[in-house]
Amino acid sequence: MKTKKITGLVVLIYLLTLVLTLEVQGQLPATGISLNRSDITIHRGSSIEMTASLSPEEADREGIQWRVENPGVATVSPSSDNPLQARVKAVSAGTTTVSVHTPEGYSARTTIRVVVPVTGININQSDMEMVRGTTEALTVTLQPSDATNKNLRWSSGDEDVVRIIDRDSQSFGSWHQIQVEAMEAGKTKLQAESQDGNRSASITIEVIVLTEAVVFEEETVHINSGEKKTLRHEIVPADATNQEVWFESTEPSVATVTKEGVVEAHREGAARIIIRSDQDEMIFDYLLILVDGAEAPEEDLLVTGENSTTEDPPLEDPPGEGEAPIEEASASSGQRAGNGDNRITIIIGIALLVVLAGMILIFRKSSSGEMKRQPKRESQEYDESEATKQAPLALEEEEEKIPGRAVVWGLLGEFEGQGIELAENQLIIGRDASMAHVVYPAHREEISRQHLKVEFDPEKGNGWITDLSANGTYWAETGEALPHGEKVAVKSGDRFYLVKESELFEIEF
Structure with a gap:
């Protein structure tokens, strides 16, 4: 029994001596390992340092290994001075895992996400002007084309001047498109910023109001x-x-x-x-x-600019009694007759010139297309209750509606039954032939020289009218006056009158 106790004591002393010897020589086995970072996101082309820790700290460092799951996304390079340290370099966009291992079979790992940041934003417009009421499509190109997060944040310095119609811009690969609308006169800055917050670009937009x-x-x-x-x-x-x-x-x-x-x-x-x-x-x-x-x-x-007058040339005085022979008197009479013939010739010539000028004017108007009149509608007495229920007649009963065209119909008054097509997508109604396409007689002084402007956008199918008059333009349905000088949107079938209900029109497009 005593011998067994002595043997056990000797074994214990041996083991303690062995442990102390291994610790002194740096060969203490590891019981665990960990990494100082986890779930790392880095930019392509950049590098980070990673450090591992052993348990216990005095454990043997020999045989430590670093590994990467996908070297196409990232690479790992152990330090030559310290096996517990390594450099990870991002190669391409993607996700991979970096791990460290001990000879005893312990390991630790972390996820590496490599992203491609936006390095540049280019807007296709420099500082620009917009006309109030119009829209504009802006295109933005991102660099590089394979950026990981292509989303943008848009902002307007003053939404009362320029409004972003849709903040979620459409993305087409490396470029985006967004619609903005000019609201009121002024100047503001429009900015596009990458969602990763890395880059931004901006332009200044000035909204102007055109003179009508x-x-x-x-x-x-x-x-x-x-x-x-x-x-x-x-x-x-x-x-x-x-x-x-x-x-x-x-x-x-x-x-x-x-x-x-x-x-x-x-x-x-x-x-x-x-x-x-x-x-x-x-x-x-x-x-x-x-x-x-x-x-x-x-x-x-x-x-x-000619304010001159034309007078007939004076006739020669007739010869005195008995002073001239009959031949001279006859000659004088012939001269007077000749003068009379000359005056008749001049009058006929002037008349021919007037007729010729009128023909030229008619030809120029018909060829210029300033005012295209459609076939007359059948004249009928205007019944407000019935008219509000019925759509305007077609240009011809069998004719199909032609897209991209606007016609102003005269329902009552000077142009009753006539359809006037907009030349170059605009039409001015007034009393002055030098300014208006649809011209009222000069004695209609209640109609302004430029009374109403009608505009049409054939591509979008939108129409507008602008009152330019002194006596007003009114909605037929409500009798409310149009705001003077402001462009007001209209839809096909809207009716309005100039000054009085007896001058009634309807727009059709």
Whole structure:
């Protein structure tokens, strides 16, 4: 019994001595291992350091191994100085696992996610202008094309100026497209930012309001020689971005006008003062200046600036009694007869010229397509209750509706039964033939020279009307006046009248 105790004690001493010897020599076996990082996300091309820890800390480091599941996504390189350290380098987008192992069979692992960040955002537009009420498609290209997260965050510095129609932009691979709408005049910044927060780009958008018309407050001004008068005018709409105008006189010898619109009369006569928008010289108006009680000349004379008159040449005095032979008297009579024939010839020539000019004017109007009249509808007495139930008649009973075309129908009044197609997708109704496509007679003074503007977008099928008048345009259904100078959306079948219900129109598209 005593011998067994001695033997056990010897074995214990041996084991303790062996453990102490191994610890001194650094060969203590590991009972576990761990990593300092887990679930790591890194950018392609970048590297990170990883460190392993043994349990116990004094365990033998010999035989430690580092492994990577997919070397196509990331690689791992152990440190030559410390086997518990390694460098992981991201190679391509994807997910893989990096692990570390001990000879005793213990291991630790972590997930590596390699992503491709957005390094650049390019917007296809630089700083730009938009017209109020219009929309614009903006295209954004991302670099690189294989970025992992291609989502963008859009923001507008002022939604009252530029509104983002859909914040979830459409993605087509490496490029995006978004729709924005110009709301009100002003300037703001539109920004696109990558969802990973790595890059952003922005542009400045200025919203402008186009001038629709310039209108003198008066049509005729009476003034005396030497006097001056400031001409007042209105720009439609009132908040148009470009408020600049310029003036000109057709008869500077009668009246001149300054750039501020101050007219000065010089002598008796008539002149036309024209005001033009600086935005577009074809947006204009005019008034008559009558100096020292002069009467308004013929329209063609005013247009050409000719205020001259033509008198018949004086006849020679007849010979005195008995002073000339019969032959001379006959010759004188023949000369007078010849003068009479000349006057008749001149009158006939003028008449032929007038007829020729009229034919040329008719030809030019028909070829220019400014006003295309459709076949007349059958004239019928307007019944409000019945008319609101029925759609307008087709251009022809058997004709199919043609897309991308707008027609203004006259239901009552001056143009009853007539359909006027919009030339170049716009139409102006008024009293001035030089400005309007649909022209009222000159004596209809309740109708403004430019009374109403109709516009149509054939691609989108949208229509608008703008009241430019002094006496108003009204909705037929409610009798409510259209806001002066503002573009108002209309739909096919909408009805409106000019000043009175007896001048009723309907738009069809």
